[in-house]
Amino acid sequence: MKKADIIIIGAGAAGIFAAINVAEANPGKKVLVVEKSSKLLAKVKVSGGGRCNVTNTCKEPGELIKNYPRGNKKLKKAFAEFGTTDTVNWFSERGVELHAEADGRMFPITNNSQTIIDCLLKACDKYKVEIITRANIETIEKLESSFQLTANANQLFECEKLLISTGGSNKIEGYSWLEKLGHSINPPVPSLFTFNLTDKSITELSGLSVPDAEVKIAGTKLSHRGPLLITHWGLSGPAVLKLSAWGARVLQEKEYQYTVLVNWISGNKEPEVRKMREEFQQENPLKKVAGTPPFQLPKRLWEYLSAKSGIDPELRWNNFSGKNFNKLVNSLVCDEYTASGKTTFKEEFVTCGGVKLGEVNMETLESRICPGLYFAGEVLDIDGVTGGFNFQAAWTTAYLAAKAM
Template sequence: MTKFIIIGAGAAGIFGAINIASKNPDAEVVVLEKSSKLLSKVKISGGGRCNVTNVCQEPKELIKHYPRGNKKLKKAFEHFGTVDTVNWFENRGVKLKAEADGRMFPITDDSQTIIDCLLTECEKLKVDIRTKVAVESIEKTEKGFLLDIKGAEKIECDKILIATGGHNKLEAFQWLSDLGHSISEPVPSLFTFNLPKSSVTNLSGVAVQDVEVKIAGTKLSHQGPLLVTHWGMSGPAVLKLSAWGARILNEKNYEYSVLVNWLKSANEEEARQILTEFQAENPKKKLFNSNPFQLPKRLWEYLLTKSEIDEELRWNNFSGKKFNKLINHLIADLYEASGKTTFKEEFVTAGGVKLGDVNMQTMESRKCPGLFFAGEVLDIDGVTGGFNFQAAWTTAWLASEGIILN
């Protein structure tokens, strides 16, 4: 009997196991998970709702959401894309819904729905899932592979799918380096900006729907919603910017300057015109009581205070340096970031097995035939919005096809 081993019981590992077992019902399919938990990232993602995928359908558009691996993923998404993911789950009784920002969730708004679906399929197909089994090394043999298991007997198998997820240390990939694979050093992606010396953290909870955030001295910028937190800034604009700038910010040792345009993409001239027109129409009003940009009240007051504007100042007396200072804070508000967010389960790591070592049509290793990869163990990562799970489903599905055909 053919024996397939899947290492890792996350989204990619379990999805791969299901598809391997369904395409080869006579095979023995075994999932090895070093922890006691299954699908832990699925459980906590999307605030416990599980952001399964995204409404974006066209591969050429879809790949724009992947800072690393984008070009290599185009053909992969042509074989198994977001529509295929939706159909796969709906064919198993799980309907997904789209939200205004493009994210897709189960209609139950409960990640357990996705977990139950996946584990029920494993049970139906007699997939053997073993927890607390740590693979320490893999040896290539004439017939297949021999897996060295920590504190237990070695396991023989014909083919292996590695879906161990991302790691935050290069040493964690050593067992894959030993098999001849090149590794892109892991660095954090999708992290929040820590602003330890800024008083903006007093605005914790304030959200602005459309801003532009830049990293000073680079070409990195992103637009979208921003959330002020008690440690700094978060929200889609910040998280996506951190993903695209993951390596640059790592090189800067997470000491960098952030520029925020609270008016999205308005320039100095446009901001000045809006303020001048509002001033002419509301000469007797106090600045603190009137906001021409519809910014959150607490943020508007914060920017006025930061511009050294008195609470009693009226528009007809507003001019000169303070006028210019306010404009500067509206369109190029400067903050000093220091340090990085610690690695969290729901966040993503940039880095992993270099894609040049992998046949992206079958996900088989070019260095070690019979060994396949899926998910975040590869040097692939997406921005927030369901894109990382989609990469997991796609690469696992391709691997399941490749394992059967090769």
């Protein structure tokens, strides 16, 4: 039987961050982290293309919560207690400076996620946090004044307070042990995923991006505007990933069969496009339509949309009108694609769903059902859009849980 004052299940961002903060504030307490895999901080390692999108420049709690499809209102006070500025300062105080990119994402100045991992693990060593790997917790029993945990290979653990920071699970069965403790679970579904298109002709433009496009799901109010990326599977980039987050449950109900509408020149409607066409036509009468993009679109995309609209490659602007022009206008402002399925990246998998927030005191992250039990990170029914927001929720909930414990 291995005993500790506080046991944390899960050695991801939330678990390790909580362990450091509680151990630093309570040098006399025994803090133990138990991880089922052999890897520590696995998501930190791969996030942001290996650079680790630590947080975002968005500071005001009222604005910050707008980036969380689930849990937003419940997080407002939490972000006022420990927000993005606190995260930046926390890492800075430990020798890791962060820099911001134009879209608000913040990374270590090394642009290497290992910098964040090294910082966190160094702090674990400094404050004598013990970490045990390859220990899969199978049962949790609430005793009168403690918790007893059983792991694989008949390992036994006991603690006064217990923090669950196991991350999201893609199956409801992954939460069954929490249900046994009396908690209710909102069923998990994927969030932050690429739209897979049935028409693969556009995927020949894989790697091409448009800085400002608007993407909608036909038949719904779901819409998002931002950078759009064409991939081997279909459509991705911030506009699509954020739209998938807000529409996670709607798209799951549609069994991932839906129609995507794209405005490639976001902010422009059909009347504006017709006026711009007239001006461009007057300025470039003898240039070929298919080879001369007028809306600062990538040339390859313009050529693709022109061909899709049936425009003769030799047609010149002074002869461009009629039915083909109408088709091109429609392709520019309401380009339609059929989506079937989704692509998620397993290492960066984000779920919509988890422990219901009404059963958790969001000021302390302690269970309202099982005293002494705490939660942090994505195991809760909290998820953010892309941009460092999921990590910020992990840092915040972990900090508050550590403070309370």
